[in-house]
Amino acid sequence: MTARIIDGKKIAAEIREGLKAKVSGLSEKDRPGLAVVLVGDDPASAVYVRQKEKACQEIGVKSFMHRLPQDAPQGEILALIDRLNRSDEVHGILVQLPLPGGIETRDVITAISPEKDVDGFHPVNIGSLWSGEDAVEPCTPKGIMTLIDSTEAEIKGLEAVVIGRSNIVGKPVAAMLLRRHCTVTICHSRTKDLAKVACRGDILIAAIGRPNFVTGDMIKPGAIVIDVGINRAGGKLTGDVDFEAAARKASFITPVPGGVGPMTIATLMQNTLKLAGI
Ligand code: GUN
Numbered sequence: 001m002t003a004r005i006i007d008g009k010k011i012a013a014e015i016r017e018g019l020k021a022k023v024s025g026l027s028e029k030d031r032p033g034l035a036v037v038l039v040g041d042d043p044a045s046a047v048y049v050r051q052k053e054k055a056c057q058e059i060g061v062k063s064f065m066h067r068l069p070q071d072a073p074q075g076e077i078l079a080l081i082d083r084l085n086r087s088d089e090v091h092g093i094l095v096q097l098p099l100p101g102g103i104e105t106r107d108v109i110t111a112i113s114p115e116k117d118v119d120g121f122h123p124v125n126i127g128s129l130w131s132g133e134d135a136v137e138p139c140t141p142k143g144i145m146t147l148i149d150s151t152e153a154e155i156k157g158l159e160a161v162v163i164g165r166s167n168i169v170g171k172p173v174a175a176m177l178l179r180r181h182c183t184v185t186i187c188h189s190r191t192k193d194l195a196k197v198a199c200r201g202d203i204l205i206a207a208i209g210r211p212n213f214v215t216g217d218m219i220k221p222g223a224i225v226i227d228v229g230i231n232r233a234g235g236k237l238t239g240d241v242d243f244e245a246a247a248r249k250a251s252f253i254t255p256v257p258g259g260v261g262p263m264t265i266a267t268l269m270q271n272t273l274k275l276a277g278i
Contacts, residue, residue, distance in 0.1 A: 092118030143263025161201030216245030
């Protein structure tokens with residue numbers, strides 16, 4: 001079998017076009033607003049934040065950028081979030097992670113009003129997601145579900161195996177697959193005989209952050225393979241999946257780059273409009 005490639009770049013561009021069309025009909029005062037808080041000088045975070053700002057401009061979302069120094073006290077971050085929570089112009093608030101050492105990430109995230117938590121990281125939204133209630137869904141996992149749905153596969157009842165248990169990807173995507181009636185297994189670094197478990201996956205999500213960790217023998221023939229890895233090795237971007245080997249067995253596969261990556265920001269924009277009631 002040679003897998004069909006799921007073109008995340010194209011799907012993300014279509015989503016962004018659709019959102020732009022929705023926003024273009026709005027008056028200035030009705031446009032959605034996204035506040036992005038970047039603390040410190042992590043170079044990767046700076047790149048991500050610029051990409052988010054650019055997407056806002058392209059779609060017509062008002063962006064409110066707040067760049068704080070590496071040594072900003074936690075109280076200053078919390079005071080800023082408090083102001084953003086009360087601003088009528090701001091519908092979504094995103095604090096770029098990771099935060100510098102010494103800042104309690106949990107305290108910062110829980111300070112965001114759950115109604116403006118565009119990342120879906122607030123414990124209230126995490127609880128809603130796991131209890132099957134309407135929730136703001138984290139961007140990368142929601143983007144992954146959009147990619148899976150683009151295959152038009154009926155996923156109800158399928159075995160889904162998620163490799164990686166992070167709060168940002170592994171756990172929320174597992175909750176979303178469960179909501180869609182998949183039988184879900186989460187694997188991680190301590191899982192015994194991970195290859196054997198991975199082989200069960202009609203849907204296999206790799207989110208471990210180790211280049212080419214998923215080899216061809218871990219793929220069930222006909223599986224949908226979603227590679228969330230973004231590993232920089234020798235200047236080259238590599239996923240968590242050995243693409244060539246996996247593509248020989250899978251029915252669908254996402255490339256790196258151009259698969260999951262572009263979906264995160266497109267979904268962030270979807271969430272911003274949703275929180276603005278658009
Ligand atoms: N850092 C890495 N991924 C994310 C994300 O999805 N949201 C935020 N806020 N920070 C991140």
